[in-house]
Amino acid sequence: MGTASAGTGQTPTASTVNVKDEGRLRLVKSSGSQLIDEGPATGTIPGTARIVFVYDGNPTMSGQITIYGHGGDIQAHATGRLSSPTSASPSFKGTLTIAGGTGRYAHARGAGQLYGVFYRRSYAITVQTQGTLRY
Amino acid sequence: MATALAVAAGAWHATPASAHAGAHAAAGPRAALSAAFQPLRLGAATTISFAVRIDAAGEAAPTPISRVEVSYPSDLGLATSQLGLADCSPAALLLQGDEACPADSKMGQGTARVEVPFGPEVVSENVALGIFAAPSSDGYVHLAIVAEGKYPVIARIVLAGVLLVGRLRITIPPIATLPGAPYASLVSMRASLGGALTYYEDVHGRSVAYRPRGIGLPESCPRGGWRLGASFAFIDGLSSHATTVVACPRGGGVRQTPVSG
Numbered sequence: 001m002g003t004a005s006a007g008t009g010q011t012p013t014a015s016t017v018n019v020k021d022e023g024r025l026r027l028v029k030s031s032g033s034q035l036i037d038e039g040p041a042t043g044t045i046p047g048t049a050r051i052v053f054v055y056d057g058n059p060t061m062s063g064q065i066t067i068y069g070h071g072g073d074i075q076a077h078a079t080g081r082l083s084s085p086t087s088a089s090p091s092f093k094g095t096l097t098i099a100g101g102t103g104r105y106a107h108a109r110g111a112g113q114l115y116g117v118f119y120r121r122s123y124a125i126t127v128q129t130q131g132t133l134r135y
Numbered sequence: 136m137a138t139a140l141a142v143a144a145g146a147w148h149a150t151p152a153s154a155h156a157g158a159h160a161a162a163g164p165r166a167a168l169s170a171a172f173q174p175l176r177l178g179a180a181t182t183i184s185f186a187v188r189i190d191a192a193g194e195a196a197p198t199p200i201s202r203v204e205v206s207y208p209s210d211l212g213l214a215t216s217q218l219g220l221a222d223c224s225p226a227a228l229l230l231q232g233d234e235a236c237p238a239d240s241k242m243g244q245g246t247a248r249v250e251v252p253f254g255p256e257v258v259s260e261n262v263a264l265g266i267f268a269a270p271s272s273d274g275y276v277h278l279a280i281v282a283e284g285k286y287p288v289i290a291r292i293v294l295a296g297v298l299l300v301g302r303l304r305i306t307i308p309p310i311a312t313l314p315g316a317p318y319a320s321l322v323s324m325r326a327s328l329g330g331a332l333t334y335y336e337d338v339h340g341r342s343v344a345y346r347p348r349g350i351g352l353p354e355s356c357p358r359g360g361w362r363l364g365a366s367f368a369f370i371d372g373l374s375s376h377a378t379t380v381v382a383c384p385r386g387g388g389v390r391q392t393p394v395s396g
Contacts, residue, residue, distance in 0.1 A: 030178070033351070033353075056209045056210065057300045060274075084271065086220070120220055123215075
């Protein structure tokens with residue numbers, strides 16, 4: 001759940017929110033080492049989440065995450081390190097950087113942590129994000 | 136390490152389709168590489184096959200190889216394939232062979248041929264290769280490659296491989312033969328990743344067989360095709376290199392940027 005701390009009085013339109021969201025994503029498309037998954041996101045900013053997941057053999061995966069929320073979209077870039085790459089469902093853990101969006105999140109900035117599981121049989125991805133969002 | 140004459144049934148007359156073999160030697164023996172993707176369809180899962188060959192100068196066996204490294208475009212979906220959903224202990228593989236490994240750990244197979252000079256003669260042996268996922272302690276996908284020969288020497292060795300970004304590196308230990316005889320030399324190898332593999336999954340308490348998805352091809356092909364390379368390091372310090380190109384499939388999808396490197 002989010003904790004808003006707007007209101008220093010000087011920047012009435014800016015908000016800082018602690019966010020925690022989870023997405024259970026299914027494969028939409030794949031192209032070589034890139035997978036695109038989408039699915040519902042629940043948590044502080046509910047909506048639909050999409051990740052462009054790139055895993056090319058480097059233990060560090062990268063992902064472009066977009067959450068399509070009610071008031072606009074939030075875009076973030078994430079990197080995380082996979083453990084147990086030859087298991088059926090390797091987990092990954094890393095960081096993410098929020099880098100803008102649309103609508104009310106057009107000027108969004110922030111950072112946080114990323115946790116996830118990559119289900120290699122189904123290509124589903126479960127991803128959890130938590131961090132601080134300023135917008 | 137078991138005494139071994141290496142193996143290999145490198146059917147060189149059967150150059151994989153849709154690849155244009157090329158070769159050049161750096162300082163070591165002349166080497167050649169060919170490769171194929173089957174099926175060759177953009178965005179689809181495929182089986183990657185490659186074949187390497189080392190040509191000995193004259194009639195002697197070539198100097199033994201210590202490392203083979205096959206390079207490929209990093210946007211091929213090796214790591215995102217379903218190959219290797221379990222791992223196999225290299226020690227168990229050496230001791231018991233393929234049967235020691237879970238079915239879901241098999242990633243591919245192949246053949247190889249090794250040669251060793253016995254006096255004035257060069258004796259060759261064909262070996263079968265099994266490629267398995269191995270445990271990883273560093274986050275990279277590691278492979279255990281078992282090579283088994285039957286004649287003239289019954290032998291089994293396990294090679295270590297690792298999938299780096301855009302590279303498959305295989306380390307080859309010195310392969311002892313008979314006392315006083317030189318090490319065996321790898322002269323050819325054919326291998327495929329993917330293909331007709333059978334994995335098993337639990338569905339409502341039943342074990343159900345399925346074929347794992349192979350290596351995903353990108354949805355576009357670089358102009359000029361996919362370029363692959365193979366470098367060979369020999370125990371005498373020399374090295375060789377060979378390249379090949381897998382042509383783009385007919386019909387669209389060719390990327391409008393030139394291949395680098």
